[in-house]
Amino acid sequence: MRRVGNIAAITLGLASSAAFACLPDQLACESDHSGMADMTEAGEPAIVTTELSGGFAGAGEASAPPPPSVSPTVVHVFNNNYSINPSGQPIVDASIVAGEAIQWQWDAGFHSVTSVAGSPEVYNSGAGFGLPPFDHTFPDAGVYTYFCTVHGVDNGNGTAGGMAGTITVSAVPEPALLSGVVPMMLLVRRRRS
Secondary structure, eight states, X not given: OEEETTEEEEEEEESSOOOOOOOTTTEEESSSOOOOEXXXXXXXXXXXXXXBXXXXXXXXXXXXXXXXXXXXXXXEEETTEEESSOTTSOXXXXXXXXXXXXXXXXXXXXXXXXXXXXXXXXXXXOXXXXXXXXXXXXXXXXXXXXXXXXXXXXXXSSOXXXXXXXXXXXXXXXXXXXXXXXXXXXXXXXXXX
């Protein structure tokens, strides 16, 4: 422990997560957490109990945080193009993570969204003007090519020409493996009586 004035800095080694708190009548924490800290006879914090699971966890079982809710990535359909940017901005193909969805929105024109033959993901919006948004979830990593059946062509080899686009789907990142212990700095200051 390092002391600067009446603030004590405690560096802890934590295996998977951390949360701490102080004796309510002895210490105030530079944190919004509450809990327990043991004190030495000299009134110094000796042991800070830690446990974390997606946020502060007190005594009892820690639980994993709920998975984040991800809105579909929007791809605009217009002027013989597909893009995550609206018309008039640079044309950019979408990139997502496995398990996420794409939502195609018709901004202008008579178009479709159709997967190329042989694609592991098969989808087809049908062709039309101002169709309602069309969603498709991509469960696996890969590059998925699609085209407009009116203004594009399926080349028959996993590629397309004319009005065509790709969705790049990355694998879900693995959780970072902790090598031993992760240091964490916690600040504790003595409350004045």
